Amino acid sequence: MTETETQQLLDKLCVELGFCLPPLEQQRLVDNPPSEVLAYTDAVFRAEGLAPETAARHLYRQVPNMVGVG
DSSP states (O other), X not given: OOHHHXXXXXXXXXXXXXXXXXXXXXXXXXXXXXXXXXXXXXXXXXXXXXXXXXXXXXXXXXHHHHHHHO
């Protein structure tokens, strides 16, 4: 995923799901995005201060759907 694609995805996650990450966390994902969808999903949850293991399942499933399509 390119930097531009990653930033667009982060913007979409913020607008559509409320995952508006702090600038430092956004930059970390832009600079070094996990290559696997579930790893990226977990990184987003952790950057938001949430534990992926205890997150609401309906919300957790929405993120990989968006990540998978970019």
